[in-house]
Amino acid sequence: MLAVSVKLSISALRSIDEKDYRILVAIEHGMSTREYVETRFIAGFTGFGEEFILRRLKKLNKLGLVQRTKQPYVGYLLTSRGYDCLALNALIKKGVIHMISTTPLGEGKESEVYMGVTPGEKIVAVKFHRVGRISFRKTKRVRGYIAEKKHISWIYEARLSATQEYKALMSLYKRGVSVPQPIGWNRHVVVTEFINGVELYRAPDPSNPRGILEKTLSEVEKAFRVGIIHGDLSEYNIMVAEGEAIYIIDWPQWIPSTHPQAALYLSRDVKRVATYMEKRFKLGLDPEKITEEFLRQVGL
Numbered sequence: 001m002l003a004v005s006v007k008l009s010i011s012a013l014r015s016i017d018e019k020d021y022r023i024l025v026a027i028e029h030g031m032s033t034r035e036y037v038e039t040r041f042i043a044g045f046t047g048f049g050e051e052f053i054l055r056r057l058k059k060l061n062k063l064g065l066v067q068r069t070k071q072p073y074v075g076y077l078l079t080s081r082g083y084d085c086l087a088l089n090a091l092i093k094k095g096v097i098h099m100i101s102t103t104p105l106g107e108g109k110e111s112e113v114y115m116g117v118t119p120g121e122k123i124v125a126v127k128f129h130r131v132g133r134i135s136f137r138k139t140k141r142v143r144g145y146i147a148e149k150k151h152i153s154w155i156y157e158a159r160l161s162a163t164q165e166y167k168a169l170m171s172l173y174k175r176g177v178s179v180p181q182p183i184g185w186n187r188h189v190v191v192t193e194f195i196n197g198v199e200l201y202r203a204p205d206p207s208n209p210r211g212i213l214e215k216t217l218s219e220v221e222k223a224f225r226v227g228i229i230h231g232d233l234s235e236y237n238i239m240v241a242e243g244e245a246i247y248i249i250d251w252p253q254w255i256p257s258t259h260p261q262a263a264l265y266l267s268r269d270v271k272r273v274a275t276y277m278e279k280r281f282k283l284g285l286d287p288e289k290i291t292e293e294f295l296r297q298v299g300l
């Protein structure tokens, strides 16, 4: 269902021009201060005549990029497809991506990931963040901030989720933690290097499972020293690539190492991976002990 949404966003890109974008951007801006954006606001923002705007809005509505509301007053909203178009257009204009495939690499409740190509022909992963991505843990952490925003919307949440992930990836990558290289970001979309591998949960049996666990824990330790705890580490967020190299993906819910509950989050991440490895490969390890030892080693 969601996959169809980005697919349609990509095809809608072909039928909209610069003036349509101006109108979409006007609505995006309007939505930060009001619930529904009136044509008068769009006219003020773009300088276009109201009649012209109405004609374009009809077209954008047909493409599923905006939604028209009648109550309590006539106004317009950006749909998630409209928001996808704004982000894709910006990423293309900035030269971050050149093309994107219409077949998802991964899809779920919280994101859609597509393969893309940069103007330099590098293969990238293009991740669209969706509302609901923010976990309970993170909601708690940012609630105060959100509460201050009068018009908290899915746009804001999806963009926050993407920003958080990009920020983490930048620090981690710069400090040599094994994560996909961040390439660019706009609104709710994050572009990273494409990892040619599979998630640990569906990876074929490695020749050295103990090595996979050791490598993972070593990256988790490095990340902790950079100031970042993953917060949702599992066999679903560890990619195994050629030569049994591992990459840790999916960082929007990260927690700072200085968090008062850091020990709790970190031990949960470590124990989850150790437990999975023990269950699948029967290595004779004690996940409890590994976790305790890991925490001692990082000084928690």
Ligand SMILES: Nc1ncnc2c1ncn2[C@@H]1O[C@H](COP(=O)(O)OP(=O)(O)OP(=O)(O)O)[C@@H](O)[C@H]1O
Residues within 6 Å of the ligand: 105, 106, 107, 108, 109, 110, 111, 112, 113, 125, 127, 180, 192, 193, 194, 195, 196, 197, 199, 236, 237, 249, 250, 251
């Ligand atoms: N850099 C990448 N290279 C290759 N594949 C990727 C990359 N990033 C993500 N993927 C694919 O997309 C899937 C989902 O990505 P990610 O884990 O970042 O998002 P998610 O929020 O867990 O999404 P979901 O809602 O599906 O759980 C991954 O499991 C992986 O298959």
Ligand SMILES: [Mg+2]
Residues within 6 Å of the ligand: 236, 237, 250
């Ligand atoms: Mg994931």
